[in-house]
Amino acid sequence: xxxxxQTPKHLVMGMTNKKSLKCEQHxxxxxxxxxxxKAKKPPELMFVYSYEKLSINESVPSRFSPExxxxxxxxxxxxxxxPEDSALYLCASSVGGTAGNTIYFxxxxxxxxx
Amino acid sequence: xxxxxxxPEALRLQEGESSxxxxxxxxxxxxxxxxxxxxxxxxxxxxxxxxxxxxxxxxERLKATLTKKESFxxxxxxxxxxxxxxxxxxxxxxxxxxxxxxGTSLTVIx
Numbered sequence: 058x059x060x061x062x063q064t065p066k067h068l069v070m071g072m073t074n075k076k077s078l079k080c081e082q083h084x085x086x087x088x089x090x091x092x093x094x095k096a097k098k099p100p101e102l103m104f105v106y107s108y109e110k111l112s113i114n115e116s117v118p119s120r121f122s123p124e125x126x127x128x129x130x131x132x133x134x135x136x137x138x139x140p141e142d143s144a145l146y147l148c149a150s151s152v153g154g155t156a157g158n159t160i161y162f163x164x165x166x167x168x169x170x171x
Numbered sequence: 172x173x174x175x176x177x178x179p180e181a182l183r184l185q186e187g188e189s190s191x192x193x194x195x196x197x198x199x200x201x202x203x204x205x206x207x208x209x210x211x212x213x214x215x216x217x218x219x220x221x222x223x224x225x226x227x228x229x230x231e232r233l234k235a236t237l238t239k240k241e242s243f244x245x246x247x248x249x250x251x252x253x254x255x256x257x258x259x260x261x262x263x264x265x266x267x268x269x270x271x272x273x274g275t276s277l278t279v280i281x
Contacts, residue, residue, distance in 0.1 A: 061214075099258060099271035100215065113268065147214050159205060160260075160269060162214035 060084050061163035063148050069169045072138060078166045080131040080148030087153030089131040090160060091123060094145045100162075106131060107153055138170045173198045175261050177272035184249055184279050192244040192275045194259030204242050205269070206235050207258040215258055218244075249279045 061082045070076050080089065088107045092100035105113035106125040114123075120142075122134040131148055145165045152158040174197045184190055196204065203222050207215035219228040221237040228235045232253065234245040244257055259272040 063214075097276075099273050102268065105268070113266070145212070145214075149214075158203070158262075159217055159220045161217055162207075165212075165214045167212070 061148055061150055061161055063146075063163035063166050065166060066164065067167045067169075069171060070135065070138065071171055072140075074138075075134070075136045077135065078133040078146055078148075078168070080133075080163060081129055082150040082161075083129055084150065084161070085128075085152075086150035086161075087128055088151045088158075088160075089125060090147075090149040090151075091131070091133050092147040092149060092162075094147055094165070100147055104133075135168070138168075140170050143169045173261070173263055173268075173270050175259060175270050175272040177257075177259050177275050179275060180273070181276045182278070184246075184277070186250060186279055186281050187248045189245070189247045189249070191246070192257055192277070194242040194244070194272055195240060196242070196259075196261045196270075197240075198261050198263045198270070200264030202262040202264050204237055205260045205262070206242070206244055207260065209256045209258055209274070218257075246277070249277075251279045251281050253277065254279045 064079045091103040094100045103117045104123040109125045120137045124132040147165045149160040149162045151160040176195045178193045206218040209215045219235040224239045226237050232247050236243050256274045256276045258274045260269045262269050
């Protein structure tokens with residue numbers, strides 16, 4: 058079983074709604090990631106937090122807003138999304154720092170924008 | 172430019188028919204190469220990490236190998252439960268970025 062926990066597993070939201078995806082890990086990892094994955098495509102990086110600071114933002118639209126309240130938690134706030142934003146949103150974590158380290162994924166949150 | 176290419180895109184095998192999946196990469200300096208298995212509708216499940224050319228890792232029917240330009244995932248006597256998409260990712264020496272290939276969809280027929 059994955060040690061990265063994501064909630065909710067499924068979310069349906071309207072284009073005017075505000076919602077959040079949540080992610081939690083208790084492995085002591087200091088790097089956390091948000092990926093977006095469309096059907097039959099590889100995961101696409103959105104954001105990376107390293108030691109609770111945003112280190113990578115892959116030119117993601119501002120309707121996606123990440124937040125890292127502490128080293129164990131990662132949120133993705135969603136507002137005014139478009140139907141094309143419907144996808145599987147994956148949270149992941151890794152040890153962090155300069156060593157080559159494995160990223161571990163959660164089970165994902167399925168988002169449908171109507 | 173850092174790049175990862177996986178082949179074939181899809182592979183159908185009879186149960187027991189061994190084969191290999193390929194991951195070719197171009198990266199300025201390799202920190203690590205990672206193999207994942209992904210079942211439909213689920214997050215990628217970690218399989219192996221390889222750090223340097225010549226390294227090999229094994230787990231049940233799977234064996235991953237690494238050279239300076241590519242990695243292979245060898246599947247020996249596969250079973251239907253090995254059916255999944257297998258993803259390869261590389262991490263360059265700089266930063267926390269990971270680059271994923273487009274995956275190989277494996278179907279094992281009983």
